[in-house]
Amino acid sequence: MRENTLFQPLTPEILSDLKKAVGADKVLADGSNRLRRYGHDQVADDPDSRAPDAVVFAGSTADVVKVMEIANRAHVAVTPRGGGSGLSGGAVPIYGGIVLSTEKMDAIIEVDTENLIAVVEPGVVTSSLDQVLEPHGLFFAGYPMSEEFCTVGGNVAENAGGGRAVKYGVTGRYIVGLEVVTPAGHVMQLGGKRLKDVTGYDLVSLIVGSEGTLAIVTKVFVRLMPRPVHRSALLAFFPDTTTAISTLPRIVSTHRIIPSSAEYADAFCLREACLMVRETLPYETAGAMMLFESDGPDAAIVDREIGTIESVCAASGALHTYRADTEKTAARFWKIRKQIPWALKHHAKLNALEDIVVPVASIPSMVRDIARIAEEHSIRIPCFGHAADGNLHATVLAGDDSEQSFREKLPPVLEQLYTAAAGYGGTISGEHGIGHKRVKYLPIVMSQSQIEIFRGIKAVFDPNGILNPGKIVVAAEHGDYNRAV
Amino acid sequence: MRENTLFQPLTPEILSDLKKAVGADKVLADGSNRLRRYGHDQVADDPDSRAPDAVVFAGSTADVVKVMEIANRAHVAVTPRGGGSGLSGGAVPIYGGIVLSTEKMDAIIEVDTENLIAVVEPGVVTSSLDQVLEPHGLFFAGYPMSEEFCTVGGNVAENAGGGRAVKYGVTGRYIVGLEVVTPAGHVMQLGGKRLKDVTGYDLVSLIVGSEGTLAIVTKVFVRLMPRPVHRSALLAFFPDTTTAISTLPRIVSTHRIIPSSAEYADAFCLREACLMVRETLPYETAGAMMLFESDGPDAAIVDREIGTIESVCAASGALHTYRADTEKTAARFWKIRKQIPWALKHHAKLNALEDIVVPVASIPSMVRDIARIAEEHSIRIPCFGHAADGNLHATVLAGDDSEQSFREKLPPVLEQLYTAAAGYGGTISGEHGIGHKRVKYLPIVMSQSQIEIFRGIKAVFDPNGILNPGKIVVAAEHGDYNRAV
Numbered sequence: 008m009r010e011n012t013l014f015q016p017l018t019p020e021i022l023s024d025l026k027k028a029v030g031a032d033k034v035l036a037d038g039s040n041r042l043r044r045y046g047h048d049q050v051a052d053d054p055d056s057r058a059p060d061a062v063v064f065a066g067s068t069a070d071v072v073k074v075m076e077i078a079n080r081a082h083v084a085v086t087p088r089g090g091g092s093g094l095s096g097g098a099v100p101i102y103g104g105i106v107l108s109t110e111k112m113d114a115i116i117e118v119d120t121e122n123l124i125a126v127v128e129p130g131v132v133t134s135s136l137d138q139v140l141e142p143h144g145l146f147f148a149g150y151p152m153s154e155e156f157c158t159v160g161g162n163v164a165e166n167a168g169g170g171r172a173v174k175y176g177v178t179g180r181y182i183v184g185l186e187v188v189t190p191a192g193h194v195m196q197l198g199g200k201r202l203k204d205v206t207g208y209d210l211v212s213l214i215v216g217s218e219g220t221l222a223i224v225t226k227v228f229v230r231l232m233p234r235p236v237h238r239s240a241l242l243a244f245f246p247d248t249t250t251a252i253s254t255l256p257r258i259v260s261t262h263r264i265i266p267s268s269a270e271y272a273d274a275f276c277l278r279e280a281c282l283m284v285r286e287t288l289p290y291e292t293a294g295a296m297m298l299f300e301s302d303g304p305d306a307a308i309v310d311r312e313i314g315t316i317e318s319v320c321a322a323s324g325a326l327h328t329y330r331a332d333t334e335k336t337a338a339r340f341w342k343i344r345k346q347i348p349w350a351l352k353h354h355a356k357l358n359a360l361e362d363i364v365v366p367v368a369s370i371p372s373m374v375r376d377i378a379r380i381a382e383e384h385s386i387r388i389p390c391f392g393h394a395a396d397g398n399l400h401a402t403v404l405a406g407d408d409s410e411q412s413f414r415e416k417l418p419p420v421l422e423q424l425y426t427a428a429a430g431y432g433g434t435i436s437g438e439h440g441i442g443h444k445r446v447k448y449l450p451i452v453m454s455q456s457q458i459e460i461f462r463g464i465k466a467v468f469d470p471n472g473i474l475n476p477g478k479i480v481v482a483a484e485h486g487d488y489n490r491a492v
Numbered sequence: 493m494r495e496n497t498l499f500q501p502l503t504p505e506i507l508s509d510l511k512k513a514v515g516a517d518k519v520l521a522d523g524s525n526r527l528r529r530y531g532h533d534q535v536a537d538d539p540d541s542r543a544p545d546a547v548v549f550a551g552s553t554a555d556v557v558k559v560m561e562i563a564n565r566a567h568v569a570v571t572p573r574g575g576g577s578g579l580s581g582g583a584v585p586i587y588g589g590i591v592l593s594t595e596k597m598d599a600i601i602e603v604d605t606e607n608l609i610a611v612v613e614p615g616v617v618t619s620s621l622d623q624v625l626e627p628h629g630l631f632f633a634g635y636p637m638s639e640e641f642c643t644v645g646g647n648v649a650e651n652a653g654g655g656r657a658v659k660y661g662v663t664g665r666y667i668v669g670l671e672v673v674t675p676a677g678h679v680m681q682l683g684g685k686r687l688k689d690v691t692g693y694d695l696v697s698l699i700v701g702s703e704g705t706l707a708i709v710t711k712v713f714v715r716l717m718p719r720p721v722h723r724s725a726l727l728a729f730f731p732d733t734t735t736a737i738s739t740l741p742r743i744v745s746t747h748r749i750i751p752s753s754a755e756y757a758d759a760f761c762l763r764e765a766c767l768m769v770r771e772t773l774p775y776e777t778a779g780a781m782m783l784f785e786s787d788g789p790d791a792a793i794v795d796r797e798i799g800t801i802e803s804v805c806a807a808s809g810a811l812h813t814y815r816a817d818t819e820k821t822a823a824r825f826w827k828i829r830k831q832i833p834w835a836l837k838h839h840a841k842l843n844a845l846e847d848i849v850v851p852v853a854s855i856p857s858m859v860r861d862i863a864r865i866a867e868e869h870s871i872r873i874p875c876f877g878h879a880a881d882g883n884l885h886a887t888v889l890a891g892d893d894s895e896q897s898f899r900e901k902l903p904p905v906l907e908q909l910y911t912a913a914a915g916y917g918g919t920i921s922g923e924h925g926i927g928h929k930r931v932k933y934l935p936i937v938m939s940q941s942q943i944e945i946f947r948g949i950k951a952v953f954d955p956n957g958i959l960n961p962g963k964i965v966v967a968a969e970h971g972d973y974n975r976a977v
Binding site: 119120121122123124143144145165166168172173176177179180189193195196197199200201202203204205206207208209210212213215216217221232233234236256259260263264265304305308364365366367368393395396397398432433434435436437438439440441449452453454456457458460461463464466467468479480 | 604605606607608609628629630650651653657658661662664665674678680681682684685686687688689690691692693694695697698700701702706717718719721741744745748749750789790793849850851852853878880881882883917918919920921922923924925926934937938939941942943945946948949951952953964965
């Protein structure tokens with residue numbers, strides 16, 4: 008929790024204005040447990056989490072405009088929030104004030120099958136959109152691991168990646184238009200039902216991934232793709248990370264196959280997840296796991312691709328490979344993969360789920376560096392993630408450390424981790440974002456002049472600095488913790 | 493040519509500083525014909541074209557830094573330039589000053605086959621990069637129609653589209669990193685050899701398509717794809733635009749095929765191009781043409797896709813369809829398509845090659861609107877382009893009009909054209925950019941608050957407004973021709 012000397016408190020007068028503007032039933036400000044739920048996201052034991060003074064459940068763009076007009080005039084902090092599934096504290100109201108929830112704005116406004124574009128409100132749960140698209144033979148190619156509870160607005164805010172990004176790219180590739188409300192309460196229409204657009208600076212891409220710090224997304228135009236009706240999965244156990252990762256360039260360059268998924272886990276992650284889901288496969292001897300998936304419109308091709316991937320795995324020294332011939336078996340494999348973060352959380356309530364990215368070919372070296380850092384600090388840092396993107400969820404576990412000892416250990420561990428990733432030309436977050444969790448580490452991967460440009464852009468959209476303050480970048484007058492680690 | 497009261501002239505002292513900084517052999521300032529070549533791009537008879545006072549042929553990032561430091565200190569306008577193949581006057585030095593050519597920075601620094609990323613200087617000609625990648629079985633999926641003379645830096649500046657964007661997307665999808673020099677002369681490294689990155693605002697996407705108004709690109713990290721070794725083309729003649737375009741949703745939604753190309757031309761474009769290349773196919777009776785291409789790693793699948801597309805064309809009422817079974821025949825079909833802009837230029841030296849975008853399903857209505865506008869103004873506006881992207885190169889031809897009469901007619905014609913596109917949720921440029929040609933028309937497709945955000949972003953990067961002035965957006969103090977048409 009931060010000292011709040013930067014923003015005006017939410018006075019009874021402002022609260023009353025809010026209730027008058029949007030309707031009292033949309034405003035929660037009773038200090039209840041329900042209010043506290045809006046004080047954190049999925050970051051484990053975030054020391055900066057705190058309940059907001061009020062949550063406004065916006066029902067429409069007009070509601071968002073009214074809230075922003077009131078808050079901007081009164082200099083009250085506003086933190087936008089989707090499904091609360093974030094992993095970097097992006098939706099945490101660290102300065103209190105208002106949490107603006109878009110979860111009630113959950114209409115799928117249109118599925119335009121002629122132009123292959125869906126228009127949705129930001130509160131639509133990602134998997135709900137998928138269910139609506141399925142009968143049309145279409146899909147939204149974003150596939151965050153939290154699809155059952157994250158929202159499309161949150162996906163846009165974080166530029167969510169996930170399990171299919173290697174083939175389909177991240178969320179931003181499919182966002183062709185946005186309606187946004189600026190901190191001053193202006194509605195802007197950016198892009199729309201058009202597939203190409205070079206009419207000035209690309210504000211759609213600027214808003215995507217900006218973590219709700221520049222504007223509030225109130226409508227999303229999603230480009231749809233033909234749904235791949237066939238899918239096949241392959242689980243492979245390897246003696247170590249090097250052999251596991253060595254499969255990737257062979258699959259892509261030599262065999263010209265871009266799998267729809269290529270997920271990695273080290274021995275610890277594999278074992279903990281398998282124990283938790285009571286998996287009976289012989290995972291104990293494996294030093295690393297890869298989960299591949301291929302998809303497409305043609306069963307024969309999908310099978311052939313998975314067959315080729317299986318051969319590459321065998322030739323690269325896989326201990327065992329298992330093909331999923333049924334949806335049920337594929338689901339069993341994905342269950343292992345999806346269980347990993349929960350298994351790690353179960354193992355250590357206190358943990359830091361990280362999100363570094365390195366060039367794919369540097370994964371084995373990076374994994375060795377992680378082991379070295381862990382040993383140096385007598386701490387465990389298991390690792391899993393989206394291998395073909397070079398995106399590793401190294402997860403620092405508290406183990407036997409006390410809360411205080413872990414909190415003291417963590418910053419130097421993260422600094423070494425991030426510095427190692429930067430050394431390979433990588434960065435500190437691939438899909439979870441900076442939020443407030445990684446703000447102070449930005450200088451490890453970018454120059455002061457780049458951070459100043461971030462600050463400048465923030466000030467262009469939000470001169471009063473009221474929208475999601477303390478995330479990504481900290482306005483100069485709000486302190487200088489972007490300046491030094 | 494604009495009055496220049498905004499910038500300092502290039503004095504003999506500044507010229508001497510430039511020569512000292514980068515070497516006299518890299519500076520051209522002799523008022524020669526060669527200098528005049530740097531005063532225009534491919535826009536036909538641009539009334540604002542003018543020779544720069546000097547061209548600097550930068551040989552390295554260090555050269556670019558030195559030029560920007562000198563120009564920024566002295567308030568001299570700098571217009572960056574790639575291959576000069578632009579179609580919106582983006583590289584035209586409308587205020588004189590320095591043209592900073594990157595054409596000598598043409599090194600392919602690295603083809604990293606493990607990480608599938610090429611690192612190149614901005615002056616590399618797009619097709620040269622392709623030739624270097626071919627032996628590796630890789631390719632850069634951008635495919636601007638001017639690939640033989642446009643440069644990668646120019647592709648980045650304009651976010652170039654082209655003939656394969658329907659399947660592969662535009663240039664920006666493949667740009668994972670940039671080295672840029674800011675107007676003040678700071679070198680910034682944005683992104684790099686990493687496939688995912690949410691470390692703050694997406695400056696890579698902001699620079700892509702910014703037409704050299706925010707920073708000068710000095711290095712490009714291009715994501716490479718497995719090269720599709722098989723390719724097949726289909727040329728189809730239709731009675732009219734409606735039947736031609738009606739094939740697209742059937743191909744994509746019903747048959748789940750995303751062709752690598754789906755090019756459209758109306759009867760006039762088809763006839764003029766066929767006449768020029770002495771094509772003998774029976775094009776005279778056709779009201780519209782479609783050129784489809786399918787590509788991929790497997791010949792059988794490519795053939796099957798083109799077969800399906802052929803059936804859809806027949807079922808939609810195609811008059812004739814022709815399959816290219818050889819590369820030679822495919823090249824013959826593409827020759828017709830690529831000849832169109834030259835045939836139109838040949839038909840009318842005075843012309844305006846436009847670049848509107850509409851939702852794909854609105855193409856037939858848009859084409860009818862174009863015919864109506866043409867009739868109303870007694871002017872010819874033939875139309876061709878990238879149909880599956882909704883990107884139409886409507887081209888206003890002077891015909892019998894005198895230069896003066898054409899210049900008077902053009903603004904209301906363009907205003908109507910752009911307004912019609914905007915009415916369908918489209919925009920005024922899909923891939924050619926705003927340059928200085930379309931600056932005054934921006935308010936047709938965007939609100940004043942969005943233009944103010946553009947101005948704010950421009951000022952963050954370029955407080956003195958010296959970098960490519962007059963393009964995309966005009967700083968408030970430089971006049972208000974963004975304000976009204």
